[in-house]
Amino acid sequence: MKDTASASPELAAVFERAFAPLEKSVTDKRIPGGVLGIVDLKHGRMTRATGSAQVVPIERPMTVDTWFDLASLTKVIFTTTRILKLADEGTIDLDAPLTTLLPDLRQYNAEAWERKITFRQCLGHQTPFPGVEPIYTYGRDPDLLRAFILQREWKAGPPVYSDINFILLGFALERLAKKTIRDLDPGRGFAWSTDPENSAATEDCAWRQRILSGEAHDENCSALQGSGHAGLFGTVKSVLDFAESLLDGTGASGSAIALMRAPLSNRRTHGWEHPYADWWGGSLCSPGTIGHTGFTGTSLLIDFDKGRAVTLLTNRIHPTRHFDSGILPLRQAVCNLVNQT
Template sequence: MPVAPSTTVGSAARPTPAQTRAAAPPAYAARVQNALTKYLKPTPDNPRHPGYAGAVALVVADGQTTLHAAVGHALRYKAGPVELAAAKRVPMRPDSIFDLASLTKVYTALLVLQLVDRGKVDLDAPLQRYLPEFTGAGKGKITIAMLLAHTSALPVGAKVTGLADNTARWQAVLATPLVKGGVPGTTFRYSSVGLMVLGRLVEKLTGKSLDKALRDNLLTPLGLKDTGFQPMKWVADKQRLVATDARSSRGLLRGTVHDDVCNRLGGVAGHAGLFGTAKDVAVIGRLLLDGGAYNGKRLLSAEVLQAALTNVNKGKKAIDADRPNRTADHGLGLELNQSWFMGRLAAPATFGHTGFTGTSLLVSPARRMVVVLLTNRAHPNWSWSDPDTHRVAVHNALA
């Protein structure tokens, strides 16, 4: 159920007006709860299947958690997919740990921006200055900023199947050719490859593997103990793990990354592979909302963050087969003003990101609001529903 900040009041004390207001749930709590519950069953816009088995939503307004709701199940199906008996299903919890999918890209972008802050990276410099092994025709013109803004002309994915080891797989990623006719810097094309190679950049310039660079530069300073790659190594209570696919060639996926390329790369990559809770994701939103600082710790300069939240793709064409009406509006690592997932919360300054498994982060500076929606819409089959429908419903309930 939704929770709001509350104040415990003894028998001898009366609540002040401020305490009374704080204890009352916000007006949008019931609307969000209804939206979350709705998609546990088939709906007119998705009549054949439920939208997801379960979901967690968390809202932070003016620095206070005003809603933290969990519905449905973290595990509902076994491999096949076959629906489990009710007694064997695992309920969703507010602290359930999700495969964050492409929300990983936000964390990788933040690590790159920290390197910019430290003078180790020039956003306008070609990636080849730092990674000469990033080879191929036309790729010498691709800058760090283009990779963050998805205007590099690199394709969505990399081909790593059938390669013998991780060295060969990463060589294939770095040698990924541009899309046919693509010109770097001109057109928005969403590209996981761009963030894969930026993850390699982080590793080279920090001298650490990406998981350790993330731990040391973001997770530990922010106190995020429920976020990380390869959760089977660090999650003690496996019941907290949220299942994704149940009909893949790998069987039921729970605690193993859904993204196949990331899985073949060992579960650690710049585009996917992170797992975490809604509470931890919200901290990233608060860090971005509050100018690069959180709990008195500055992790990113206000100047670099402002550049990252500026639309660097004005006037550019957008190519997105799944969302033909989208715009190119994008900052450095973050989507800007995209109504296809932001709904009525979309505005020029609103920013965020989505993940294939059904995850999203939205930050509305005008409302001083951070919204995290984590669903397992890929459980048991990602083709069963369109996660943008769920995102828009929740965001509209808030708007």
Template sequence: MRIRALTAAVALLTTLTLSLAGGAAAAPAHGSAHGSDGGRFDRPSAGFAPAGTVLRPGSPGDAGLDAAPIDAFEQQMAGWEDPSAGAGYLFPGATTLMAHDGVVVERSAGGFAVKYADTTTELPPDQWIPARTDTIYDLASLSKLFTSIVAMQQLAAGRIALDTPVAHYLPEFATNGKGDITIRELLTHTSGFDADPVPSLWQGYPDIASREKAILDAKPINPPGTTYLYSDLNMLSMQLVLEEVTGKPLDTLVREGITAPLHLTDTGYNPPASKLPRIAATEYQTSPDRGMVRGQVHDENAWALGGVAGHAGVFSTVDDLAVLAQTILNGGTYRGHRILSGDSVRLMEENFNQAFPGDSHGLGFELDQIWYMGGLSGPQTLGHTGFTGTSLVIDPQSRSFVILLSNRVHPTRNTPSTNPPRRAIGEAMSQAMRVSAPGGGPLWYSGQGGGTTSTLTTGPLTASAPVDVDFSTFVNTESTDLLTVEDSTDGGATWQALPLTVTGEGAPPGTPTSLSGQAVRAWWHVHASVPQQAGAFRIRWRYTTDPVYEGRGVDLAHLSVTSGHPVPGSGDLTATGGWKFLPDGR
């Protein structure tokens, strides 16, 4: 549906400036305890947050954020937790947390941590256990981050080296052509391993000793360093290395090196029975015959290893994970307790997989994955997901992080993807942060959803000389979500894209006909030329998204159309779709 949003006054002068005056509500004022740029998404921070940054509760306004996107996200979450939503029902319960500049601006829970007796039968309603903000969840593959942090600690201590073959530490690992696989390749999933052990550890072997031998004997399916393939075998192998070089089991290394110094009291493997009332249930399993799994690791291979595994097994809460995330933003320290050096954190943020575009990876952490990071995605953004319905995204450039913990496998793993809420929480945080026009002034903004088109169109214009179109734009979109500037000489029946000249940090070279991207958070100045027209013409800005992923969106400022001679005629600036006018910026 086309919506006539706002009218623009078009000055009949040599410079035809689209003065964006109208009746839209002003954007909220922002402030921050950390200076005038608090909450600015278009002014990315460099380096680590101050080492003394400690998490504290606050409102979005306290952190210089707009509360509206965060409120909208919480309404979305309520729908995803509602069985009456049909196909939109994603999980029985979930807990979320969002933080910016050390301020926890969102922390909420909804739905149920325990609801089902088996795969088809609900418990009596009086036995349902609501999800809480302190509910403990099985993190699934978020556990790999704990293994990776321990690996970084041993790297800093000199007990392992990135480019040393794994077989140097575990000679028996060299079997089946694995002699050249390095520590670096385990941590970046470029070792050549298949995705999972075949056969599964719980199916093919009688005890833990034989299961560990199966990890050592695993045969790669690709030569090391030639392919990116996400594999649990990488972190299972890393676990054996760490245990060998330290002489300690992985759960002890995680406790001594991470959870104890950071006081993460609800984080660890094999949680005690005393915490069961706060633990979310996962899947009802019949093969293996475990019944409703609750308080034990969901992953069958981790369960077969006694609940302590390099790839899975850690349980935690949003509060504990928030401390870990802030520790990384702080450069490895929290409340005076250092668990990582600054150099180690930088290695986790460095993309070691540049040979595999789209599979950016630091040491242990995934980087720049828009499919679940949404609007927070960028070259430095760290994160990971977990099969049980968990995700953590840390954005150093905005000093923000978001956490989603759910029990989406309760009571069965045959559920829709959890990626929409994973992206939505990142998009909400990115859209809550301000973007301000260079030099100030009003904005047009669209953060529209997938599979939609928004247009911003002038009325009919005439000119006796070639016309220049100039504007500033902040573009944070998936590479296939495009901003285009077009002209029409037939009243809008057909449109032609204009070649663009773009300047600014990270601007695309040449004369592209569309703009996109999340790699650079910077304003660009854009110029286009319209040939002299015999009659009336129109200009429009068109933003189109594909059905898959979205970034933060597009901002436009200082829109102007100029010519060397007075421009007779005038017209309205008409918005359709997602464009919103922000007279005081945002």
């Protein structure tokens, strides 16, 4: 266990009570390890690690310098931030269809519903795309898979949280930059792959037939060799630095931050989530809170009303996702203890 702190006594007390559920989850062997980080504009920041970054086939300790596969935090830290910046600049119109940048989307059917989907709808998961699709099972050629995604006649359903929305937003970023996602700057303190020896291991993957560490866990992201919905790596410091930049207004424009906070549905804003009943962020969040989670066991909560952010980074799917890690009640407990008055 290692501490880093530049925190006031008030924040240190908050941190101590919020860290206890994480430590208990490790002691109870629900998760191998984790790192908790809190940043407060008035009271500083504090981080601490506990448990193991890897337990099979070797054991490595978790530290505050461990890199994590951030999974769907990629959606908010990378993709949403860049899409909203492009909207600020007038490069894209959020209410324009994706075909303004992806004219070949369902190009053989001019009336296809996919051609009418807008950037804003994708950001808010307000499209008919399916929630889950094993794209990687159709092959490992990233160019072929991109063409498959663009030309497939997708089965329409009610709006649900869908990776397809952000895969397509990632394609739009690639078209504008004329580079693949992995050739784009991931942002300060972030990376698209990391040293396996200094990373939190994820799953013993049946598809890739190895323990994953330092490479994207998400199968579709792996097969696409980079995408807008997953694949970003970061440390607790880089995640807190990002959160602090939104809290103090240096990481995005005022209009972009307003959109991140503006509800598009009863759960979602532009890219992010906001509080709802039984939210993973707990029941004590102030109204000015946004957040997101990642499948690998990561989360980030940003409370603009309090000027505070909390990130919980765990390797809860190591060595397998097929185990009840208790990640939802853990997230709720940590967030409620952070926000407890």
